[in-house]
Structure formats: C-alpha cells, structure tokens
Amino acid sequence: MSANFGRQFRLSIFGESHGGGIGMVIDGIPAGFPIDEDAIAYHMARRAPGNDPTATARKEPDRVKIVSGILDGHATGAPLCGIIENTNTRSGDYAQLRSRIRPGHADYAGFVKYNGYNDPRGGGHFSGRITAPLVFAGSIARQILQKQGITVGAHIAAIGPLCDSRFDPVNLTADALTALHSLRFPLLNADMETPMRAHIDAARMRQDSTGGVIECAATGVRAGVGSPFFDSLESVTAHLLFSVPAVKGVEFGDGFAISQLHSSESNDPMRVADGHVICTSNHNGGITGGITNGMPVILRAAIKPTPSISRTQQSVNIETMENTDLAITGRHDPCIVPRAVVVIESALALALCELLMDDAATHFI
Numbered sequence: 309m310s311a312n313f314g315r316q317f318r319l320s321i322f323g324e325s326h327g328g329g330i331g332m333v334i335d336g337i338p339a340g341f342p343i344d345e346d347a348i349a350y351h352m353a354r355r356a357p358g359n360d361p362t363a364t365a366r367k368e369p370d371r372v373k374i375v376s377g378i379l380d381g382h383a384t385g386a387p388l389c390g391i392i393e394n395t396n397t398r399s400g401d402y403a404q405l406r407s408r409i410r411p412g413h414a415d416y417a418g419f420v421k422y423n424g425y426n427d428p429r430g431g432g433h434f435s436g437r438i439t440a441p442l443v444f445a446g447s448i449a450r451q452i453l454q455k456q457g458i459t460v461g462a463h464i465a466a467i468g469p470l471c472d473s474r475f476d477p478v479n480l481t482a483d484a485l486t487a488l489h490s491l492r493f494p495l496l497n498a499d500m501e502t503p504m505r506a507h508i509d510a511a512r513m514r515q516d517s518t519g520g521v522i523e524c525a526a527t528g529v530r531a532g533v534g535s536p537f538f539d540s541l542e543s544v545t546a547h548l549l550f551s552v553p554a555v556k557g558v559e560f561g562d563g564f565a566i567s568q569l570h571s572s573e574s575n576d577p578m579r580v581a582d583g584h585v586i587c588t589s590n591h592n593g594g595i596t597g598g599i600t601n602g603m604p605v606i607l608r609a610a611i612k613p614t615p616s617i618s619r620t621q622q623s624v625n626i627e628t629m630e631n632t633d634l635a636i637t638g639r640h641d642p643c644i645v646p647r648a649v650v651v652i653e654s655a656l657a658l659a660l661c662e663l664l665m666d667d668a669a670t671h672f673i
C-alpha cells in the first residue's frame with residue numbers, strides 16, 4: 309500500500325475501519341508554527357459520522373490523541389503523530405463479507421491485490437473512515453494557508469440530478485467560503501436542501517443510495533503556485549482528490565464543459581486593476597500552465613453512490629468461486645456527499661500547502 313503523500317508537507321496515514329484505531333504522522337510542519345487544536349476539532353466534527361440523517365448511524369467522536377509534535381500550542385518540528393480510536397465497531401456485520409464480495413466496493417480488487425490478507429471489516433483500509441486523518445492533516449494545512457491569506461471552502465453542487473447554484477468564479481470571497489463551513493448541508497441556494505434531502509431519503513427507502521458533486525474553491529491564492537510539469541497544482545490536487553474513496557471525477561474551472569467553448573469564450577480576458585493583473589472571467593479555475601494566476605481556484609469532484617446498499621445484488625463467493633446474491637447489512641452512508649465536503653476541502657488545502665512550502669519565496673511563521 310502507499311499511504312504516504314508529499315515532499316514538503318509529508319503525510320502518512322494508517323489504520324483500518326474496525327481495527328484499534330486510525331491516524332497519521334505529519335512531518336514538515338515548521339517548528340514554532342502555532343497550532344490551533346480547537347480549529348482541528350471543528351473540521352473533524354464536520355466529517356464525523358452519526359450526526360445527520362444522510363450519514364451512517366455509526367457514531368464516532370473522532371477525537372484525536374496527539375502523541376507527538378506539539379508542545380505548548382506550537383509545532384516542535386518533530387513528526388506530529390495523532391491517533392483516533394475506533395470506538396463504535398460492529399465487526400459481526402461484516403462476517404459474510406470475508407467471502408462474499410460487495411459490488412462497487414474495493415472488496416474484490418483488494419482481495420486479489422493482497423492475497424486475501426486485507427481486513428474486510430467495514431472496508432478495512434478502503435473505508436471512508438480513513439478520510440478522518442486526511443481531514444486532520446487538512447486542518448493543519450488550512451492553518452498554514454490562513455497565514456498566507458488563503459481560505460478554502462466547498463458546497464454540495466449536486467445530489468443526483470438536483471443542482472445547487474455555482475460559485476461566482478470571479479468575485480468569490482473568503483467570507484462566503486467560511487460561512488459554508490458551519491452548515492451541515494452546505495448549499496449556496498438553501499432552497500435546494502429539502503428536495504436534495506428528499507432525494508437521498510427516497511433512495512434509502514428503496515434500499516439504494518445516491519451520489520453527487522462537490523464544488524470546492526480557494527481564495528487569496530497569489531499568482532505563481534504550482535510546479536509544472538508533474539507538480540502542477542492540477543496534478544497534485546487531482547492526485548489527492550482521486551485518493552479519496554468514492555471520487556470518480558475531477559474537473560478544474562469549466563472542466564469538461566470548456567471543450568465546448570471557442571477560445572474567444574474560454575480565454576479569460578485580462579486587465580490591470582489597482583496595480584494587479586486580474587481576469588474578468590475564470591473559465592480556467594484560477595490555474596493556467598498548472599500555476600495559479602491569482603483568480604479563485606475552483607474545482608469539482610464527482611462522488612459515486614455509496615456502494616454498500618441493502619438491496620439484493622448479484623455477487624460472487626470468492627472462496628467457493630460461485631455466483632451468489634448479496635444483501636448488505638451494517639451501517640452505511642445513504643449518501644457520501646455531505647460528509648465528503650470537508651474531505652474535498654482538505655485535499656485542496658493539502659495540495660496548496662505542499663506547493664507553497666515548495667516555494668522558497670513563502671515564509672510561514
């Protein structure tokens with residue numbers, strides 16, 4: 309397995325959904341950097357399960373025990389290790405999944421790759437639970453970014469076919485992004501909450517699940533962040549986003565839709581305003597040549613429907629190599645999207661932090 313990310317902000321995650329715990333080691337936080345543990349807990353609570361009808365009933369406080377790396381509220385410069393206990397496991401729910409494979413989940417691919425030794429309980433290391441360490445690391449990255457005047461935020465852009473409004477790609481503000489953090493079902497158009505929740509609930513009642521899209525942005529990013537060729541901001545961010553379980557699509561700016569424009573439409577016109585270069589549109593999502601151009605960075609991630617559903621599905625028994633039917637028991641998110649909002653934000657925060665730290669011109673303390 310590859311559980312490591314980054315050359316500057318070096319993150320290593322560990323754990324399995326129903327093991328003793330999950331956690332992370334972060335190496336590279338500048339010594340003396342002040343760390344706000346309340347802010348970390350705030351973002352961890354946004355992802356924690358059991359707090360909303362759209363989420364799994366598994367209740368986990370996701371409190372992080374800091375083992376090393378912080379003293380008197382400041383990074384010591386040593387690797388920061390944090391551990392989150394798994395307190396609410398019901399591994400019995402997964403007894404049948406040792407041999408019977410969940411369609412759409414990682415069970416078959418993981419079984420083949422790890423010769424059947426992978427932990428299948430609750431998805432093991434493939435569980436959405438493993439995004440908790442990502443949110444922890446992302447919360448520290450956000451604090452580093454905040455010192456640079458950068459804010460990251462996201463909203464639910466779609467649930468199934470139902471769409472929220474889009475971010476204003478030119479005039480987006482840090483306050484608008486921060487306001488979204490406190491919403492359990494973050495939308496720009498609050499009128500969409502009732503129909504979207506009804507769509508999720510209707511799927512659940514049919515023993516099914518639904519997916520959606522998350523739109524995420526960063527404001528305050530100066531021009532010049534990103535190291536092409538392979539460490540362009542798009543490459544590094546996409547690497548992190550596609551590491552998040554259930555993400556099946558990523559687009560920056562207008563994304564796939566930009567291919568339907570003419571250049572006279574997709575080129576963002578440039579002006580000088582108050583001594584700064586700005587664009588009057590933002591079809592490129594604040595990134596050109598893999599490097600930020602000073603406009604808001606904007607991306608969208610497509611999240612698939614939760615694979616574990618209680619409706620009977622065709623599957624296989626990997627021990628007997630026979631066809632079988634499978635009705636999955638256990639506690640699952642009827643829709644992953646609301647809990648994944650903070651995870652997508654964390655991926656963008658980590659990518660920006662990694663590339664800013666790579667830049668000698670950036671001062672962190």
Ligand SMILES: Cc1cc2nc3c(=O)[nH]c(=O)nc-3n(C[C@H](O)[C@H](O)[C@H](O)COP(=O)(O)O)c2cc1C
Nearest residue numbers: 413414434435436553554555615616640641644647
């Ligand atoms: C926050 C979050 C929560 C998730 N919850 C569940 C869940 O309750 N049940 C489930 O089957 N999959 C859940 N997933 C998705 C699976 O982990 C994922 O679909 C699986 O590992 C297969 O990977 P892939 O979808 O990237 O192909 C969740 C993912 C995230 C990010």
